[in-house]
Amino acid sequence: MSFVVKRRDLRHLTKETIEEHAAKGITMDALTLHRSGGHRIVLTHGDLNQANIMVKHGKIVSLIDWEFSGWYPEYWEYVNFCMHIRPTHKGWMNYAKDIFSDTFDDDLVFTIALLHCL
Structure with a gap:
């Protein structure tokens, strides 16, 4: 079962819309099946957010706060950020x-x- 979303639809992602998808038969088993493998494991900052991205003159110059890396x-990283x-x-x-x-919008919706x- 595919759980696909377009970026413009993310703003409409609420508890209610997720419940609508669940009512259409998306079960925990289906979600688990959807997520079975396929992604590389990479070194990640773990807490990218507005406070941890240092910008100067419109460019990212530094990332701080690496305790969750x-x-x-x-x-x-993308899912956690969003x-x-x-x-x-x-x-x-x-x-x-x-x-x-x-960007990993499908993985964001899945998560x-x-x-x-849960």
Whole structure:
């Protein structure tokens, strides 16, 4: 079962929309099957957010606060970044394509749905 979302639809991702998908038959087993492998394990900062990205003259010059760094699936940094955007900083979602070489919207939706199922 594929759980696909377009970037423009992420702003509509709420508890209610996830419940709608669940009502259509997306079960924990289906979600687990969807996530079985396929991603590289990479060294990751682990806590990219507005406070940890230092910008000067419109360019990223430094990343600080590496205490959550480690080896994670390649989608994790993007997913974690998107899940922790503060309501007052929603515009940061627009910068994701500039910050990340790859975006993983399917994995973002999967992770949110999985957390909702737990």
